[in-house]
Amino acid sequence: MEDRLVGRRLAGESSLRHAALRAFAAGLVGALLSRVVPFPVPVGLAVAALALAVARPSRGWSLYLALAGAALAWTAVRAPMPARPEVFAEPSFRGVVMEEPPAGRPGRMVVALDRPEGGRVMVWLRDTLVRPRYGDELVVHAPARAFDHPRNPGLPDRNEQLARQGYVGRSNVSGRQLELTGRNRGSKPVRAVVLPARARLKEQVARLLPGDPGAILLALLAGDRRDVTRPTLTTMSDSGLLHVLAVSGLHVGIIAGLVWLLLALVGVRGWWRFALGTLAIVAYVVFVGARPPAVRAGIIAVTAALAWTGQRRFETTAALGLAGLAQLLVNPNAFFELGTRLSFAAVAAIFAVMNLVFARRQARRLPAFRAFSFPGKVAAALAASVAAFAATAPFLLHAFGRVQLLAIPMSPVAILLTTLIVPLGGLATLLSSMWLPLGMPFAETVRLLIGGLLRLAELTAGCEPTMLRYGGSGLWPAAAALVLFLLLHGRGRRARVAAAAVVLAGITVSVWAAALRPAAERAWFLDPKTGDAMVFEDAAGRVLVVDAGIDGPGVLRDFLLRRGVRRVSVAVITHPDRDHYGGLLDITGKVRIERLVIPTAHGPPDYRRLLERLVAEGTRLVFAGTGTGLEFGGFRFRFVWPDEPARRLYAAELLGANDVSLVALAERGGYRMLLTGDLDRPELIAGRDIRAHLLKSSHHGSRKGNAPEVIEEVGPELVVVMGRYPTPAGLEERLPAPDIGHINTRRDGGVSLDWSGPQGDLRPVVRDYRGRVLTVGP
Numbered sequence: 001m002e003d004r005l006v007g008r009r010l011a012g013e014s015s016l017r018h019a020a021l022r023a024f025a026a027g028l029v030g031a032l033l034s035r036v037v038p039f040p041v042p043v044g045l046a047v048a049a050l051a052l053a054v055a056r057p058s059r060g061w062s063l064y065l066a067l068a069g070a071a072l073a074w075t076a077v078r079a080p081m082p083a084r085p086e087v088f089a090e091p092s093f094r095g096v097v098m099e100e101p102p103a104g105r106p107g108r109m110v111v112a113l114d115r116p117e118g119g120r121v122m123v124w125l126r127d128t129l130v131r132p133r134y135g136d137e138l139v140v141h142a143p144a145r146a147f148d149h150p151r152n153p154g155l156p157d158r159n160e161q162l163a164r165q166g167y168v169g170r171s172n173v174s175g176r177q178l179e180l181t182g183r184n185r186g187s188k189p190v191r192a193v194v195l196p197a198r199a200r201l202k203e204q205v206a207r208l209l210p211g212d213p214g215a216i217l218l219a220l221l222a223g224d225r226r227d228v229t230r231p232t233l234t235t236m237s238d239s240g241l242l243h244v245l246a247v248s249g250l251h252v253g254i255i256a257g258l259v260w261l262l263l264a265l266v267g268v269r270g271w272w273r274f275a276l277g278t279l280a281i282v283a284y285v286v287f288v289g290a291r292p293p294a295v296r297a298g299i300i301a302v303t304a305a306l307a308w309t310g311q312r313r314f315e316t317t318a319a320l321g322l323a324g325l326a327q328l329l330v331n332p333n334a335f336f337e338l339g340t341r342l343s344f345a346a347v348a349a350i351f352a353v354m355n356l357v358f359a360r361r362q363a364r365r366l367p368a369f370r371a372f373s374f375p376g377k378v379a380a381a382l383a384a385s386v387a388a389f390a391a392t393a394p395f396l397l398h399a400f401g402r403v404q405l406l407a408i409p410m411s412p413v414a415i416l417l418t419t420l421i422v423p424l425g426g427l428a429t430l431l432s433s434m435w436l437p438l439g440m441p442f443a444e445t446v447r448l449l450i451g452g453l454l455r456l457a458e459l460t461a462g463c464e465p466t467m468l469r470y471g472g473s474g475l476w477p478a479a480a481a482l483v484l485f486l487l488l489h490g491r492g493r494r495a496r497v498a499a500a501a502v503v504l505a506g507i508t509v510s511v512w513a514a515a516l517r518p519a520a521e522r523a524w525f526l527d528p529k530t531g532d533a534m535v536f537e538d539a540a541g542r543v544l545v546v547d548a549g550i551d552g553p554g555v556l557r558d559f560l561l562r563r564g565v566r567r568v569s570v571a572v573i574t575h576p577d578r579d580h581y582g583g584l585l586d587i588t589g590k591v592r593i594e595r596l597v598i599p600t601a602h603g604p605p606d607y608r609r610l611l612e613r614l615v616a617e618g619t620r621l622v623f624a625g626t627g628t629g630l631e632f633g634g635f636r637f638r639f640v641w642p643d644e645p646a647r648r649l650y651a652a653e654l655l656g657a658n659d660v661s662l663v664a665l666a667e668r669g670g671y672r673m674l675l676t677g678d679l680d681r682p683e684l685i686a687g688r689d690i691r692a693h694l695l696k697s698s699h700h701g702s703r704k705g706n707a708p709e710v711i712e713e714v715g716p717e718l719v720v721v722m723g724r725y726p727t728p729a730g731l732e733e734r735l736p737a738p739d740i741g742h743i744n745t746r747r748d749g750g751v752s753l754d755w756s757g758p759q760g761d762l763r764p765v766v767r768d769y770r771g772r773v774l775t776v777g778p
Contacts, residue, residue, distance in 0.1 A: 018318070019318075020317070020318045020320075020321030020322050020325065021317040021320060021324075022064060023063075023067055023325060024320070024321040024322075024324035024325050024328070025321075026065070026067040026068045027067045027068065027070070027071035027325060027332075028071070028324065029068050029071075030044070030069060030070065030071030030072040031072070031074075031075040031332040031333075032335070033068070033072055034071075034072045034076050034079075035075070035336060038076070039072060039076070040076070041073045041077060042073075043072070044069045044070065044071075044073030044076065045069065045070075047065065047066075047068070047069030047072070048065075048066045048067075048069035049069075050069075051063065051066035051069060052066050071328055074328070074329075074332055075332040075333060078332055080119065080165070080166040080333070081117045081118065081119065082168075083119060083146070083168035084117065087115075087119070087144055087168060087169065088143060088144055088145065088146055090144075091142075092139055092140055092141045092143070093111075093113060093121065093139075093140055093143075093144050093171075094113070094114045094138070094139050094140075094181070095111035095113045095114050095120075095121065095137075095138060095140070096114065096138070097110070097111055097132045097134055097136045097137075097138060097186075098110045098111065098112045098120065098134065100131070100133060100134050101125050101132065102226055102227070103131065103202075104128065106124075106125050106126055106128060107124070107226070108123070108124050108125075108226075109125065109132060110122060111138060111140065118166070119166060119167070119168035120166050120167050121140075121144050121167070121168060121169050121170065121171055122162075122167060122171070123140060123170070123171045123173060124170065124171070124172045124173070125173065125174070125175065126172065127174050128175070129174065129175025129176065130178050132178065132180070133183075134186055134190065134191055134195050135183060135184050135185045135187075135191050136180055136185070137180070137182030137183065137185050138179065138180060138181065139179040139181055140171060140177060140178060140179075141173075141177040141178075141179060142171050142172070142173045143171065144169040144170070144171050145169050145170055145171060146168075147159045147162055147163075147169060147170060148529070148746070149162075149529075150526070150527040150528060150529045150553055150749075151527055151750065151769045152526050152527055152555060152559055152749065153559075153750055153751075153767070153769045153771065154401070154559065154562050155401075155558055155559060155562060155769075156399055157749075157769075164333060164336050165337065190286075194286060194287055197287060198224070198287065200433075201218070201429060202218055202222075202224070204429040204439075205217050205221075205425075205429060207432065208428055208429065208436075208439055208443040212228070212229060212232055212454075213446070213447050213450045215227035215228040215229070215232075216245070216454070217421065217446060219245045220244070220245065220247075220421055220422055220425065221426060221429075222247070222287065223246065223251075223289060223291065232454065233245075235454070235458055235461050236457050236461075237400070238402075238461035238467075239406075239407060239456075239457040240389075240396075240403060240407025240411070240460065241411065241453075241456070241460065243342070243411075244414050244415065244418045246339060247291065248293035248294060248296075248297050248343050249293070249296070249297040249300065249343070250418060250419075251294075251297075251418075252281065252297035252301055253297065253301060254418075254419055254422045254423065255280070255281070256277065256280070256301040258423055259277050259280040259281070260273070260277050260305070263276055270309065271309060273309070274308075277305050278302050278305065281301050281302055282298065282302075284298075285298040291339070292327055292331070292334040292337070292339065292340040292343065293342075295323070295330070296324070296327060296340075296343055296344065296347070297323075297343075297347075299319070299322055299323040299326055300323050300347070303319040303322060303323075316351035316355060317351070320344070320348060320351060323344075324344065327340070338395060342392045342395055342396070345388075345392050345395065346388040346391055346392050348391065349387035349391035349392075350384045350388055352387065353383050353384055353387040354380075357383065378412075382409065382412065384412075385407075385408050385411045386408055388411070389405075389407060389408050389411075393468070397468070400562070401561060401562030401563070401564075402468065402561060402564075403467075403468050404461065404466060404467055404468070405466040405468055406463050406466040407460060410460045414456060414457075417452055417453045418453070420449055421446055421449045421450060424442050424446050424449070425442075428442035428443040428446055464566070520537075520539065520754060520756035521537065521539050521634050521756075522537045522752055522754050522755070522756075523536045523537075523668075523673075523752065523764070524536075524559070524750060524751070524753075525720050525743075525745060525750060525751050525752075525753075526549070526556065526722070526745065526750040527745035527750045527769075528548075528549025528550060528555040528556065528579075528583060529549070529553045529555065529746075530549065530553075530579045530723055531547065531549040531550045531577075531578075531579025531580050531583070531722070531723050532546070532547040532549065532574070532579070532580055532678075532696070532700075532722045532723060533545075533547050533548055533549035533555060533583060533722070534546040534675065534696070535556075535559065535560075536635055536666075538632060538635065539633055539634065540633060542569040542632070542633065543560070543565050543567075543569060544568070544569060544570040544635070545570070545572065546572045546574070546664070546675055547572070547573060547574055547580040547581075547583075547677070548571070548580065548581060548582065548583025548584045548586075548587075549579065549580070549583040550579040550582040550583065551578070551583055551584075551585040551586050552582070552586075554583075555583065556583040556584075556586065556587060557583065557586040557587045557590065557591070560587065561590065561591075565591060566590075566591055566592065567591065567592045568591055568593045569594050569595065569632070570594065570595045570596075570597060570630070570632060571584065571593045571595070571596050571597070572596075572597040572598075572624075573662075574661045574662040574675075574677030574678065575599060575600075575658060575660055575662065575677055575678060576598075576600065576602070576603030576604060576607040576657050577657050577658070577678060578604070578606065579723065580677070580678070581607055581610060584610060584614075585606075585610060588610070588613060588614070588617075592617070592618075594618075594619065594620065595619065595620050595621075595622055596611070596614055596620070596622065597622045597623075597624045597630070597662075598621065598622070598623060598662075599623065599624060599625060599647060599660050599662050600623070600647050600650060600651065601621070601623075602650060624639045625639060625641070625642050625643060625647060626639065626640060626641055626642065626643040626644075634669060634755075635667070635668050636666070636667045636668075637664045637667075638664065638665045638667075639665075640663050640665060640688045640689075640690065641662065641663040641679065641685050641688075642659070642663075642684075646659060646660050647660055657678075658677075658678040658679060658680050658699060659679070659680070659681060661677030661678045661679045663675065663676050663677060663679055663690075665690060668755060668764075669755065669762055671693050671694075671755075671762050671763060671764060672691070672692040672693050672694070673693065673694040673695075673696065674690055674692035674695050674696065674714055674716070676696055676697070676698035676699075677698070677699075678698065678699040678700075678705075679698050679699065679705060680698065680699050680702055680704045680705045681704065681705075682698065682704070682707065682709075682710040682713075686713065691713070691714060692714055692715070692716055693718065694716055694719075694720065695711065695714045695716035695720070696720050696722070697719055697720060697721040697722070697727070697729075697731065698710075700724035700727065701721045701725075701726075701728060701729050701731050702727075702729060703728045703729045706727070706729040707729075708734075717739070717741060718741040718743065718766070719731065719735055719741070719742050719743070720745065720751070721742075721743070721744040721745065722744075722745045722746070723745075723746065724746060725744045725746035725747045727744070731744070732744065732747075743766075743774075748768065748769075749768055749769035749770075750769045751766055751767065751768055751769065752766070752767045753765070753766055754767065
């Protein structure tokens, strides 16, 4: 019986046990192809029809091509439609509430537009005068705005991510701007059962565990992370343990296992246990919102229960294939979301490793389900963790630019803590709903376990030497080679030798690729959303920052960390306005600043506290003004403003901060860039040899700082505006002129200047945030 359940290939067993996985792979290829090359729907249908016509001559193999064609067409049909311009032109919009705002405080709700093309709008409530409910029909008396998240080189485009999820825009309103026109729209089961149950669970958790522990428990039980504080989410993300807060296979497996065990304890067995267990799994998946990872885990759990009840072998590849096919049928565009890709990649890797472990045990004539020894359990857990890490690391590196290697040994510990927290937390909430003191002992135990989980995340996130960063060590090819090694391990001596050779080659190539990467000097003009932010990199990889944008969006922080920068050689803050120095507040404690160049130490309290903190961390302050020079690799900076009298007048509060803004002429190989900060009085620098190829528009395109005579005196080939669109000076109408290019990073996204291109030492290659070469200037 045991052989039938787990293991040995039985006589007469069908060779089609991987058919579901192959079908899923074919459908996934079709879905991905629809995103790479936007074929019309008829093309996909024609491919599917042609493949079906030749199914008999091809002995059925063309059916996979038919699946790919059908998936291509279905993905195109289900793709969210882009927002029409009239959506943003209207003063109001009508829709149905699909996600309620948080209770008792301002927050976000989601409204599905009542239009034929559909689409959803994120509506941010500024007050709690009105709390719309799921299914309410509303008229929002405020315009919908297009998303304007920053777009920068090397960073994910949040605007595109939201568009793929079906969002068309955002709106910021007060309760007085909402008009209720109807009720009871949306799904009746969700309205009548799911949402009241979630609200009841949230109420009980808040009574038992107020604060962050309660928010963590709610995320573990219901997948609701809205109340988890941003610092906690950042810590969990940096530690590589954020996956335990996303309801997926771990959580569904815990619930399914508990239900299966409870039904057995009360004497329910056989197909009745399967039916009731399946009902419980489906109910939990719906309760947590039926997100793709939870749906995938639910299908695999039901498949496993079916195999157990029918006394059949549980085929992991078939279960994964069925889960993938179901997701393709429900929403193929979900595979373009990071969470879905991570979920399927991790499970596929874990299944592959566990299959190899069981195959080795069978080769030694050991039953696959015989209890492992303790060292064996630890080794199996680490093998699964390594496999999941190797499979998901490329996606994480692409999305976030860094992964924590220490997450490999720490993930099994976090999973063990989660396995204890979920049932104890559920029991505590259940008992407290009867009588509060009954649940308190379990709640205190859960509090200690959650504290241990958070402490584990803090220790893991704080271990910088084990943080793998994109473009830093270049070890991700070795991780991919490790996956190949795990897949080939145990399949013969030659296969093992070949896999070892691939691993060695992967490590060698990755190390030498990083070491032999050609030296290049670059500059980036970022889109910080508000303010200015520029980054310069010399051939040695050192970094100089000019302004940091405003704090909050974290653009400079994410850009530096994505590139593996842990040390900034020089940071220049042109003047003490928060949209220029605020970004340093985001990187303090994460990135070391060796020298800080400023025009003055006077300024608002936050500015002075920032200077004190940086000095305490070892940063050296340097005061710059007219005549100050700075050499940085191949870049030379010459400051032409402010002079000493202007700085004294500012200290006496007789001048504004913009009037003492550092103005620098940066030069690299004859290519000159005038960086003007927020100087609004261009007459202060007139006649100081300020001609340049590139002009950074003063004060985000202000009228005074960008008068026609200023541009005429500088004579730029390219004008770059940051922090505002449209500009008060109307630069988008005045430029581009016949001999002047124009880039507004709010409209066009961040750009890079690269001096390693084919244009020689003088002119850099200008690229947009996607890496495409731009033609600007003469």
